[in-house]
Amino acid sequence: xxxxxxxxxxxxxxxxxxxxxxxxxxxxxxxxxxxxxxxxxxxxxxxxxxxxxxxxxxxxxxxxxxxxxxxxxxxxxxxxxxxxxxxxxxxxxxxxxxxxxxxxxxxxxxxxxxxxxxxxxxxxxxxxxxxxxxxxxxxxxxxxxxxxxxxxxxxxxxxxxxxxxxxxxxxxxxxxxxxxxxxxxxxxxxxxxxxxxxxxxxxxxxxxxxxxxxxxxxxxxxxxxxxxxxxxxxxxxxxxxxxxxxxxxxxxxxxxxxxxxxxxxxxxxxxxxxxxxxxxxxxxxxxxxxxxxxxxxxxxxxxxxxxxxxxxxxxxxxxxxxxxxxxxxxxxxxxxxxxx
Numbered sequence: 001x002x003x004x005x006x007x008x009x010x011x012x013x014x015x016x017x018x019x020x021x022x023x024x025x026x027x028x029x030x031x032x033x034x035x036x037x038x039x040x041x042x043x044x045x046x047x048x049x050x051x052x053x054x055x056x057x058x059x060x061x062x063x064x065x066x067x068x069x070x071x072x073x074x075x076x077x078x079x080x081x082x083x084x085x086x087x088x089x090x091x092x093x094x095x096x097x098x099x100x101x102x103x104x105x106x107x108x109x110x111x112x113x114x115x116x117x118x119x120x121x122x123x124x125x126x127x128x129x130x131x132x133x134x135x136x137x138x139x140x141x142x143x144x145x146x147x148x149x150x151x152x153x154x155x156x157x158x159x160x161x162x163x164x165x166x167x168x169x170x171x172x173x174x175x176x177x178x179x180x181x182x183x184x185x186x187x188x189x190x191x192x193x194x195x196x197x198x199x200x201x202x203x204x205x206x207x208x209x210x211x212x213x214x215x216x217x218x219x220x221x222x223x224x225x226x227x228x229x230x231x232x233x234x235x236x237x238x239x240x241x242x243x244x245x246x247x248x249x250x251x252x253x254x255x256x257x258x259x260x261x262x263x264x265x266x267x268x269x270x271x272x273x274x275x276x277x278x279x280x281x282x283x284x285x286x287x288x289x290x291x292x293x294x295x296x297x298x299x300x301x302x303x304x305x306x307x308x309x310x311x312x313x314x315x316x317x318x319x320x321x322x323x324x325x326x327x328x329x330x331x332x333x334x335x336x337x338x339x340x
Contacts, residue, residue, distance in 0.1 A: 030074065102135050106142070113149060118166025122173055125149075129177040133189040143194050146174050150201040156226055168204065175206035182211035193238075198222055203229050204251065214238040214262070221245040224253050224275055232256040236265060244268040248275035248300065255279045264288040264312070270295045272325065278303040280328075285310045294318040297325040308333050 109131055112124025125146065132142035150171060155162035181191040195216040205227025211234045220242050232254045239262045248271065256278050265286050272295065280303045284290040289312030297319065305328045307314070314332070321327065 034074075102131065102138070105131050106135075106138070110145065113145070118164070118170055121166075121170045125170060125173045125177060129181070132191070133181075139191070140194055143178075143191060144197065146178065147197045147201075149174055150198055150203075154202040154204075156202070156204045172205055175203075175208070179206075179208050179211050182208070182213065185212050185214070203227075205229060208234055210234060212237070213241060217241040219243045219246055222247070224248045224251060226251045228252045228254070230254045231258050234258045235261070237261045239263065241265040242268070243270055245270065247271045247273065248277050249273045250275055252276040253278070255282050257281045257283075259283040259285065260290055261285040262287075264291070266291040266293075267295055268293050272297045272302050273299045276301045276303075279307055280305045281307070283308045283310075284314050286312050288312045290314045292316050292319060294320070296320045296322075297327060298322040299324045301326045301328075303328045304332070305330060306333070310334060 105127065109124050109127035112120050112127060115121055115124065128142050128145055132139045132146075135142065153162060154167065154171065155164070156168070157163060158165075178191065178196070181187075181189060184190060185192040192212045193214045195218075196213065197216075197218045199218045200221045201219075202223045202225060204225050206229045209230045209232050211231070213234065213236045216239055217236060222243070224247065228251055230253075233256070236259065241260065241262055242265070244266050246267065253275055254277075258279075260283065263286060265284070268291055270292070277300065284307065290309075291314075293315055295316075299322070302325065307330075309332055
């Protein structure tokens with residue numbers, strides 16, 4: 001189809017609805033109605049002459065009546081077209097008003113997240129999470145803001161200059177807000193399938209229990225320094241999960257009964273130096289494998305007992321293990337090929 005007959009591009013988000021150009025719709029409508037009027041005229045002419053032996057000329061009054069009927073029909077169609085277009089434009093204005101309101105909510109939530117008072121920052125977390133639920137077109141943007149908050153510099157030692165009272169509660173609330181929206185993939189407000197970028201974030205606690213991660217999940221260079229972080233019973237599926245370069249140096253991190261079944265999962269060059277990290281009863285079923293290649297086990301307790309492996313396998317090539325590390329390795333059981 002020629003370019004000038006195409007509709008305007010579909011608008012992204014809440015904007016004025018796309019419409020056919022008036023210069024195209026109006027002539028097309030007139031031609032269509034004119035054709036219908038001509039067909040009506042021919043039908044009337046045939047009707048008048050049906051019982052005549054010769055060609056009968058249509059009476060002038062009949063022509064006038066037919067013309068008035070056709071003009072009335074054309075006027076009705078054009079009026080309906082105008083009403084339809086006006087309705088679409090009114091809906092577009094309403095959508096723009098919605099977009100303006102949502103943008104204002106975004107600006108306010110972002111401002112709250114940067115506030116000095118922890119209570120205001122908490123309100124900002126809830127506002128941004130709720131906004132993501134209400135704004136599907138920009139949901140990923142709102143998620144990115146919350147993930148970026150966790151990537152901000154964070155000091156857990158009260159004696160250090162960068163320490164902020166109440167900041168831990170704010171960060172735990174961010175994690176909980178994310179986890180709550182990863183629990184049910186069928187929910188209309190689910191964040192499953194969205195990208196989560198925690199690259200370089202610091203964790204000193206948090207609960208991702210029973211979460212469903214299915215986008216690009218980036219835990220590269222994260223630090224697990226204190227508290228308990230639970231990924232127990234979580235499902236890492238349909239995507240790429242990376243803990244490459246992550247440092248487990250304090251607290252406890254639980255992957256108990258977690259299932260890694262996406263394309264690939266990597267703990268490449270991760271450092272396990274002081275945490276209690278439990279993979280017991282985890283399932284590694286990634287199609288391209290699970291990689292602990294060149295990871296460093298130099299302290300803490302790491303539990304790989306009763307791990308199940310299938311498809312791509314689990315790779316430990318180049319791993320460095322030091323005597324200070326307490327590692328429970330087995331047994332590793334293989335999942336039957338027919339198992340899901």
